[in-house]
Amino acid sequence: MKLKQREMRLEMEMKLKLKINKLVGERRKKENKRGREKADVFPFIPFSAWAVAGAGETGINLLEHPSQIAALIDHSRLPSFSFCIYLPLSRL
Incomplete structure (x- = not known):
């Protein structure tokens, strides 16, 4: 049992x-x-931030180096930007 x-x-x-x-x-x-x-998604800094993105530690001309944008987005460096615009790579 x-x-x-x-x-x-x-x-x-x-x-x-x-x-x-x-x-x-x-x-x-x-x-x-x-x-x-x-x-398949590419993060973008908000469009309103493009003008001021070159002023901080992440200074770079975003239009000349689009492949580096993803590496540069660091919310600890950009605390005033709480969101990003996500676009598929095919839309670039």
Whole structure:
């Protein structure tokens, strides 16, 4: 009797582990998919900030170096700008 109960308990644990692993796998797939979607997006400093972006530590002519904009956006350096405009790379 105890052996049968133990087998049933082990079977239930295995089913639960499989269910948890499936949920974790689905979540990772969603996160990876989101990561791929974000890789297709290019962050921009808000248009109103273009004129003043050259005044701080991030000084650069944004129109001459569009590939570096993503690396330069650092909200700790630009605390007054709480948002960015996101455009797909295909729109540039």
